[in-house]
Amino acid sequence: MIDIHCHILDGVDDGPQSLDESVELCNKLKEAGISGIIATPHYMIGGGYAPTPETIKSKIDILxxxxxxxxxxxxxxxxxxxxxxxxxADGIKNGEIIPLNNTKYVLIEFPMDIVLRHASNLVFSLLVEGYVPIIAHPERYITEYRKNNILQDLVDNGALIQINSGSILGYHGKKVQKEAFALINEEMAHIVASDSHGQHRFLKSKDDLEAKLIKFCGLENTQKLMYTNPMMILEDKDVEYLTKPKKSFFLLEIFRNIRYNT
Structure with a gap:
């Protein structure tokens, strides 16, 4: 499994703060079943975390x-x-922002507690330059993004959606888990990634994640979310879209898992 969203570099954001911590996290992810990782430190234009491409390259080489x-x-x-x-878009063209593995795919995080009013403009500005925005973990955002069809409009126009493995496994609570399942049910999920940050927040078992997804959306969709599409992104190829799971079976499984927290 290729993990396209992971905070493994030390001292650049809220992930590991030392090289030893980075190595420990990488070892745990390897044991969990990860074979490759795209290091994705936070980047905020004009403030906050803003590692340069040179810093990221150096950190990766050392790691x-x-x-x-x-x-x-x-x-x-x-x-x-x-x-x-x-x-x-300008940051990418200026060489300040790195797409995922220098492909056409760009991982974008929206505000979690307010609706981003210029979301459609941002997506359009990237698409016209030939880039494909991947919206990171929207199941953790306020539900208005989904319920008001904001995410649907963005996906219809070419954006992709990445869901956190921890959301599917219930690590972020029942509400977030329910939103993750809803996105899958509405065919608005394209990739699952760990968004691991350190020793207290990481994917513990790829097998557990795979079993949970197969139970909810079937083997074919699970393969796309966990294996096919992450590899397509790494190789700068087009992703494959989900097919609708059987509704009655799907909703029954959601109820059982939310009700009993299995």
Whole structure:
């Protein structure tokens, strides 16, 4: 499994704060079943976290060396999780912002507690430049994004949606888990990634995630979410879209899992 959203670089955001912590996190993800990671530190235009591409490359090179010393076989690629801003397209063109593995795909984070009013303009500005925005973990945002068809409009116009593995497994609570399932049911999910940040927030088992997804949306959709589409993104190819799961079975499984928190 390729993890396209992961905070594994030390000292650049709210992820690991030392190289040892980075190595430990990488080892845990390797044990969980991850074979490759796109390092996506937070990037905020004009303030907050703003690692340069040079810093990211240097951190990745150092981390690769440390992993080799520990015999941890894990491929690391460069990227960013960019906070939504009207200047993202210009930042990419100026070389300040790194798309995922230098492909056409750009990981974008929206505000979680308010609706981003210029969301459609941001998506359009990237699409016209040939980039495909991937909206990071919208199941954790306020529900108005989905209920008011904001996400649907963005997806209809070419944006993709990434869901956190922890949301599917219930690590962020029942409400977030329910939103993740709703996005899958409405065919508005394209990729699952860990969004791991450190020793207290990481994917513990790829097998558990796979079993949960198969139970909810079937083997074919699970393959797309976990394996096919992350690899397509890494290789700069077009993703495959979900097909509608059987509604009665799907809703019954949601009820059972939310009710009993399994």
């Amino acid at each position: 690769k060396g440390a992993l080799k010393e520990k015999n941890i076989d894990l491929n690391i690629y460069s990227g960013m999780e960019v906070f939504a801003d009207h200047g993202v």
